[in-house]
Amino acid sequence: MDALLEQLRAGLPAEALITDAEVTASYAHDMASFCDAGAPAVVVLPRTVEEVQHVMRTATALRVPVVPQGARTGLSGAANASDGCIVLSLVKMDRILEISTVDRIAVVEPGVINATLSRAVNEHGLCYPPDPSSWETCTIGGNIGTASGGLCCVKYGVTAEYVLGLEVVLADGRLLNTGRRTAKGVAGYDLTRLIVGSEGSLGIVVKAVLALRPRPPQQLALAAEFPSATAACDAVCRIMERGHTPSLLELMDRTTVRAVNATASMGLPESTEALLLCAFDTPDPAADLAAVGALCREAGATEVVPAESAAESELLLQARRLSLPAMETLKPATMIDDVCVPRSRLGAMIEGTAAIAEKFGLTIGVVAHAGDGNTHPVVCFDHTDADESRRARESFDEIMALGLGLGGTITGEHGVGVLKREWLARELGEVGVELQRGIKAAFDPLGLLNPGKLF
C-alpha cells in the first residue's frame, strides 16, 4: 500500500490522488442494485494521457487491479471497485479537443459530459445522437465503456456507431491507437469496436474520435393510449413494418404511467393500460404522425393525441424521462432490467414480464424503447425485506431467461458488469466465452483491468 501510493505520487500531482477512506468509499459503486463493491485503496484523477500511463505502469509493476470510472451512472456494476484496487476516474480529462463541420467529427477526452458535447456540436449545426437517460451527467468515456444507447437509437443507433477511433492506454501503460478520422476504413481487425462496450476490461480510453450528423429538425411527438400493452406492441410492429422511421418510439405501461402521474402530475391518462410515444424529426413530421396515428387506431388505440408544438412534444418526452425516477418512489429499492428482443416479440416479452410479476407478487413496471424491442422492466421491492429481495432477484433472472427464450439478449444497452455476469455464458455459449477470455488475455495478460466484470 505504501509502495503503491509512493509510486503513484512519483508521476501524479498531489491533487490527483485521494486516499481518505471516506472519500474513496464514495467511489465504490455505480447505480446498479444487487452488485458487490469492494473498498478502493486509492482514487486517482489524472488530467493527462501521460498520467494515465503512469498509473497503469505502476499498477502493472505492483500487480494492483485498476477499475476505470466515468460518472458512475452505469446500471450493471461495471464501475464497481474491487478491494484494494486503484479507482481510475477519468472525469478530469474533460476537454473537447476538436469539432470539424466538414469532416463531421469531434475529438474528445473521456470525461466530457454527454450533454456538454451535444450542446457544443449543436452550436455548429451538428448532432451527437446517443442520448442515454443519464445524458446530463454521464461521460462519453462511460458511454463508450458500456456501449450505451438511449431514446434516439430507433433512428440513430447506439454509441458504438459513433466511435470512429480511439486512443487507449493498455494495462502495461503502452499507448494504442485504433480506428480512424475518416468516414470509412478497413485496415485490420476492428479494435475500436472491440473496445467499445468492453467495460474497461481491455484498456483505458483517453481520447475518442466521434462521428457527428447534421442537426435534424426538432422532433414532433404524439401520444397514443391503448387498452392493453399487447395492442400497443401490435402498433409498434405495424409502424415499423410500414417503413416508418420515427426518431423515438417509446412505450410506458400502466404502472409506469401511474407512477409518473403520482410524481409529477403530468396529466397522463390514469386509465390507460399502455401509452405509446412516437416522434418524427422528418421534413414533415405532422404528416408522418398522422400516418402513425392511423396505424395506432388500427391496432386498437382509444386515443391518439399529436403534440401541436415542439414544446408540447418536449413535455411528453419529459414524462418518459421521469419513468425511472417515478418508479423509484414506489418501493425503497428498484432493479432495472434491460432485455432486448426482436421487436416482433415485444408483445410476448411484456406479457411474459407481467406473468412473472404476478408469479412473484411484485410490482414490475415496464418502460421500453419499443421501436428497438428494448425493454426496461423495473422490479420494485423493499431491500430490507429478505424474502421480497429474494423474489426480486429471482424475477430479474426469470425476465432474462424469458428474453433469451424469445431470441433476445440479456442486455440491450446497460452492459453485463457484475449484475449479469453469470448470465453472459448462457447467452454467448461456451465457445463464445472462451474466445472472449482469449481476447482479454491478449490485451491484459495479468488480468488487472476491471477484474470480476463481464465473465
Next chain:
Amino acid sequence: MDALLEQLRAGLPAEALITDAEVTASYAHDMASFCDAGAPAVVVLPRTVEEVQHVMRTATALRVPVVPQGARTGLSGAANASDGCIVLSLVKMDRILEISTVDRIAVVEPGVINATLSRAVNEHGLCYPPDPSSWETCTIGGNIGTASGGLCCVKYGVTAEYVLGLEVVLADGRLLNTGRRTAKGVAGYDLTRLIVGSEGSLGIVVKAVLALRPRPPQQLALAAEFPSATAACDAVCRIMERGHTPSLLELMDRTTVRAVNATASMGLPESTEALLLCAFDTPDPAADLAAVGALCREAGATEVVPAESAAESELLLQARRLSLPAMETLKPATMIDDVCVPRSRLGAMIEGTAAIAEKFGLTIGVVAHAGDGNTHPVVCFDHTDADESRRARESFDEIMALGLGLGGTITGEHGVGVLKREWLARELGEVGVELQRGIKAAFDPLGLLNPGKLF
C-alpha cells in the same frame, strides 16, 4: 495429399470436391494485381454448415491451410490461394433463409449474391444498402470478409453496419454464434464486428443476420462540371458542411471521364477537369439538388445539370460504374488504390496523386466516393514493361504514404489482403499489430486460416 483428399471425401459429397489441377488453378486468385497466388491442393464447395465443419476439422487434423473464398471479386488478394491449401468456396451456400419486415432483418448464407439479396428484400419494401461496384456478382460472405463499401456509404454506411450476428465455423471446426437478431445488444465483446473485415482469418462465416432498412424513394442525381479537381473537392466540403445528406456523392477526374467516353460514348463533357455526381433519395430530391447545384456554382462549377427523371439519373450512375472498366482499356494492366482521407483533405489527396502520376510518368485516373473522402486512384501501366511495372508499384506505395500523411487510411473499403500487408503496420503501429496477432492466435492458434494475409 492422398490423406487430405481421403479425409475430405469422408464427409463431403463427390461433387463438392475439385481436384483437377486446371480447374483448381482457376480458383487461385481474386481480381487484385501484383499479388502472389499459390496452387491449391483442392477446392471444396460445401453446401451445409456440417460440411464446412468437416473441412475445418480435417484441415486442423492434417495442419493444412484453408483459404475461404466468395466470388473472388476482391481487390487486395485476400482470397488468393497459398500452395497446397484447401480453397473453401462458399458460393454453393446461397440460400436466403429469412426476411422479416417487422424486425427488418434478413438471415442469409454466405454465398448469396449481393444483388440477389437486394432484389429479394426490395420486393418486401426493404433495402440492403451496401453496394460494392461488383454487387451483381459478389457474395455477402465476401462482403463481410472484406467489410466492403460502395456508392451508398456516404448516406448509408458500409457492410459492417448491417451485420448484426454471425454463425462462424472456427479453425478447429467448432461453431461460434456471435451477436444477435435484435436491434440492440451489448452482451460481451463485439465478436461480430471483429469478424467483419477479418478477411477469413478468424473463422468461416456460414450464416449472417443482416439489418435492413425501409426502401428509400428512388434517387435523383445531378452532374456538375468543374474547371479543376480542387474546385470539385471544395464543392464536396461545402455540401457536407451545410448539412446535406446526399445518397451519393462521387467524383470522376478528367482521365476517368475521357476513358468512359471512349468506352461507351456516354456523352460526358470531354472538356471537363472534374465531374461531380450528387444524388438524393429524400422526399423532395429536386429541392435538395437545387441547393447543392447552387453550392457547386459557388465553388466554381461551370455547368450544373440536374437529371429530370430517375432514368436520367440511372444513366449518370452507369457512367460512374463504368469508370473502372473504362480505365482498364487505357493500358494492359491497372492497379486500383483505395486510400481514404478526411473529406476536408480530399483536394490535397487528389492534387498529390496528380503530382505522383507526373513524377513517375504514368497515367493515374482518380474516381472517388468523394463524400466519404475515399479515393480510388487507378494506376494504368503495361505489366510486360519491367520499368513501367516498377514505377506503377512505386507510385501505388507513394499514394498510400500520401494518404497516411493526410490523416487517412491505406484502405477505405478493399481491405489489406496480400496487396497492402506491408503497409498495415505503418498505419496501425507496432502495438496495434501485436494485439491483432494476439487476437488471431486466440481464434486460430495453428494459423491455418488464410495465412499470409493482413499481417
